Amino acid sequence: MTTPFPFTAVVGQDDLRLALLLNAVSPAVGGVLVRGEKGTAKSTAVRALSVLLPTVDVVAGCRFSCDPAAPDPACPDGPHNPPGAFESRPARMVELPVGASEDRLVGALDIERALAEGVKAFEPGLLADAHRGILYVDEVNLLHDHLVDLLLDAAAMGASYVEREGVSVRHAAKFLLVGTMNPEEGELRPQLLDRFGLTVEVAASREPDQRVEVVRRRLAYDDDPAGFATRWAGEEAAVRQRIVAARALLPSVRLGDGALRQIAATCAAFEVDGMRADIVMARTATALAAWAGRTEVLAEDVRQAALLALPHRRRRNPFDAPGLDEDKLDQTLEEFSGESESESEDDDPDPDGPGGGGGRPAPDDGDPQGGDTGARPEAGEDGEPQASGGSGEQAPTRSAEPFRTKVLTVPGIGAGAAGRRSRARTEHGRTTGARRPRGALTKLHLAATVQAAAPHQRARGRSGPGLVVRRDDLRQATREGREGNLVLFLVDASGSMAARQRMSAVKGAVLSLLLDAYQRRDKVGLVTFRGAAAEVALPPTSSVDAAAARLEALPTGGRTPLAAGLLKAHDVLRVERLRDPARRALVVVVTDGRATGGPEPVALAGRAARLFAADGVASVVVDCESGPVRLGLAGQLAGELGGAAVTLDELRADSIAGLVKDVQSRSRRAA
Numbered sequence: 001m002t003t004p005f006p007f008t009a010v011v012g013q014d015d016l017r018l019a020l021l022l023n024a025v026s027p028a029v030g031g032v033l034v035r036g037e038k039g040t041a042k043s044t045a046v047r048a049l050s051v052l053l054p055t056v057d058v059v060a061g062c063r064f065s066c067d068p069a070a071p072d073p074a075c076p077d078g079p080h081n082p083p084g085a086f087e088s089r090p091a092r093m094v095e096l097p098v099g100a101s102e103d104r105l106v107g108a109l110d111i112e113r114a115l116a117e118g119v120k121a122f123e124p125g126l127l128a129d130a131h132r133g134i135l136y137v138d139e140v141n142l143l144h145d146h147l148v149d150l151l152l153d154a155a156a157m158g159a160s161y162v163e164r165e166g167v168s169v170r171h172a173a174k175f176l177l178v179g180t181m182n183p184e185e186g187e188l189r190p191q192l193l194d195r196f197g198l199t200v201e202v203a204a205s206r207e208p209d210q211r212v213e214v215v216r217r218r219l220a221y222d223d224d225p226a227g228f229a230t231r232w233a234g235e236e237a238a239v240r241q242r243i244v245a246a247r248a249l250l251p252s253v254r255l256g257d258g259a260l261r262q263i264a265a266t267c268a269a270f271e272v273d274g275m276r277a278d279i280v281m282a283r284t285a286t287a288l289a290a291w292a293g294r295t296e297v298l299a300e301d302v303r304q305a306a307l308l309a310l311p312h313r314r315r316r317n318p319f320d321a322p323g324l325d326e327d328k329l330d331q332t333l334e335e336f337s338g339e340s341e342s343e344s345e346d347d348d349p350d351p352d353g354p355g356g357g358g359g360r361p362a363p364d365d366g367d368p369q370g371g372d373t374g375a376r377p378e379a380g381e382d383g384e385p386q387a388s389g390g391s392g393e394q395a396p397t398r399s400a401e402p403f404r405t406k407v408l409t410v411p412g413i414g415a416g417a418a419g420r421r422s423r424a425r426t427e428h429g430r431t432t433g434a435r436r437p438r439g440a441l442t443k444l445h446l447a448a449t450v451q452a453a454a455p456h457q458r459a460r461g462r463s464g465p466g467l468v469v470r471r472d473d474l475r476q477a478t479r480e481g482r483e484g485n486l487v488l489f490l491v492d493a494s495g496s497m498a499a500r501q502r503m504s505a506v507k508g509a510v511l512s513l514l515l516d517a518y519q520r521r522d523k524v525g526l527v528t529f530r531g532a533a534a535e536v537a538l539p540p541t542s543s544v545d546a547a548a549a550r551l552e553a554l555p556t557g558g559r560t561p562l563a564a565g566l567l568k569a570h571d572v573l574r575v576e577r578l579r580d581p582a583r584r585a586l587v588v589v590v591t592d593g594r595a596t597g598g599p600e601p602v603a604l605a606g607r608a609a610r611l612f613a614a615d616g617v618a619s620v621v622v623d624c625e626s627g628p629v630r631l632g633l634a635g636q637l638a639g640e641l642g643g644a645a646v647t648l649d650e651l652r653a654d655s656i657a658g659l660v661k662d663v664q665s666r667s668r669r670a671a
Contacts, residue, residue, distance in 0.1 A: 419484020
């Protein structure tokens, strides 16, 4: 067995280590989400924590790690009659792979035996293995949404339920949940972020001395893992004993009304949704006091709890960076620190103080125009300058506020990654038919199975009320749900698009589509063209935040190499098909349709566009042309692409979901 890197030997990362230890002291805190760049000891620290956890007593032979002092009455291996035989073992750390199936996570029922023999033959999953230990999910942001839902539901309820065609199994599943993720590879949905108790941002140190120490310890560990662990055994034993002592002290810790009001005031000040943040802060502050060996929660515990429990809950939209304004936090804690004294002096039990205001100053309204980030026309500007091939580069313009767009979909039925955009054959969704299972049966189609078995009952010697079912009779349900796509944005940043009002509107529209892509679990990419060439501003990624940042800094000006942009986008799709062949693409071209530079630029752009039509790539052209005289070039480009053209205003219309399908169907009929 590999010797893990000692927890106490991890250099720096104080917040990460503290968050993990607080969950070890009080698993009710709700787990830890560790966010940070690669190579920052996220996985190392989590694996090292498992060695520090106290050993657990389990019922001998129980696959679900029941506590012999209080066995689970619903345990599938039960009933267990205490006191019975038991054994002690180290707490487990179970890793959930990103590509795990639902059956691997929650366990699997043998449907064939359930139907034919009427027995509940259940094979435990990873949730059962992790009971009373640690469940570690590396790259949790890449885990399929339905698996994350199952995982977090089990963590919240302390139990796992498996339901298959009327057959159900329940078992206890209480574990310390730890997830790690690299934000550059995409974010978790806000409602899933909220389900993690604490979050920690980690980054590599910029201090040379600390970096030297990291390398020195890692090389020493790699040369002799056992010897390195022995040198840190004393520190490890001290932390292990401190965890045990803090667990014993935890029930005696008092959370006073003053601390509780500070917690409530802090959550209200940062406008977090719901009440989960208040509860998590209270549990974290209590665990902090126990870890410090105190029986009273202090203001410093509340402050530290806020820094761990609130940053991931205060994001107002996907493009806001997580974090907490510490000055505002300190001001709130100070404002409510002496409230109990003032109440006793005033002899006023009203928690809001005289007049219902609690003595708090009125909020500063600030600039009534503050928060308006949309571009405003300059005085005297009565038109949009049309740059005609100039080489001057304009400063980046700020994007307009995003709005809700209607759904753009890829026609047909795919089989890509789970998402919320286009129709696809999935494991979850509405049942559309049945087929023979390929490999293990995951979703039984009961009616089709009975129909397949029924004609053979006499030949199989059926004599009782039961149905004689064989493996050849089983039918897998085929289901239709939604998939995530690759949405590749091709944005014209040339001089003809560079007018202040127009570029602001264009960025606002693309930002809105990016927000839609985030909500629908798409991958996104960004290609821009201007001057003499096109460039890949952002290769296909799940990080919509990164795309929004590149869009905000997009420079404009110069000629319009439309053909170069189309060819670059086509090349990006070709490479991505090799990497992720099941994920279908949707190309969104944002342009006024003009093409300049080089010989026959319009004809060359038309030939490049027809490559997309020949490959059957779904596309939409967002027509940015404006003014009294319009050439309709974007519409012509859409025709060459075999896609649809919509104006910026039409992105807000009733529905453009069918435009891609309608145009492509007309193109097929014309061909």
